[in-house]
Amino acid sequence: MQEIEFGGYLGILCRDLLASFQAESLKVALDIDADEAFLKPDQAIPLALIANEAMINALKYAFPDGRSGRIAISFRHTSRSxxxxxxxxxxxxxxxxxxxxxxxxxxxxxxxxxxxxxxxVSSDKGTTVTVSIPA
Structure with a gap:
């Protein structure tokens, strides 16, 4: 079974989503800090769908009335597992x-x-969705 380098894919996915929303005159910066990690499709696909949902929610709701802001994406090995x-x-x-x-x-x-x-999910200053999975 092939594996997907998810850190790189996550960056492409999020940049493409931002570009599709920029046409609606959003002023949102994107920071991506992603480790290289090779995942099987049965892990990568659900994780990508989660990122897609969280990113679209941020783009649709976090910055009303043309407000500018920043979205930060992090994908890290927090331990070997x-x-x-x-x-x-x-x-x-x-x-x-x-x-x-x-x-x-x-x-x-x-x-x-x-x-x-x-x-x-936390919503202190903005919103953060964090997902932890076995490596």
């Missing part, structure tokens, strides 16, 4: 009624379960 992906924005944060339990976050949780991962 654990990978962690975080997608953070410095936007307006989530209102209480959009917190976990919504359709998007339920999807993220289900996808993480498929790959034996855990998810945390």
């Amino acid at each position: 654990l990978l962690r992906m975080s997608i953070s924005d410095d936007g307006v944060g989530m209102p209480e009624n959009r917190r976990p339990g919504s359709l998007g976050f339920t999807l993220i949780e289900l996808l993480a379960e498929q790959i034996d991962g855990g998810v945390t």
Whole structure:
């Protein structure tokens, strides 16, 4: 079975998503800090779908009314047996009624379960979605 170099793919995915939203005159900068990691498709696909969902949520909701901001993507080996992906924005944060339990976050949780991962979502200054999976 082939493997996908996920760190590089994650960068391409997020840059392409940002470019598709920039046409809507968003002023959002993107920081990507990704380790090289080769994943099997059964891990890479759910993780990419999680990144896609979190990134689209940030682009759609974090920066209303033309507000500028930053989205930071991190994908790291935190140990020999654990990978962690975080997608953070410095936007307006989530209102209480959009917190976990919504359709998007339920999807993220289900996808993480498929790959034996855990998810945390915080909304202090902006929003951060973090997924940890076995390496």
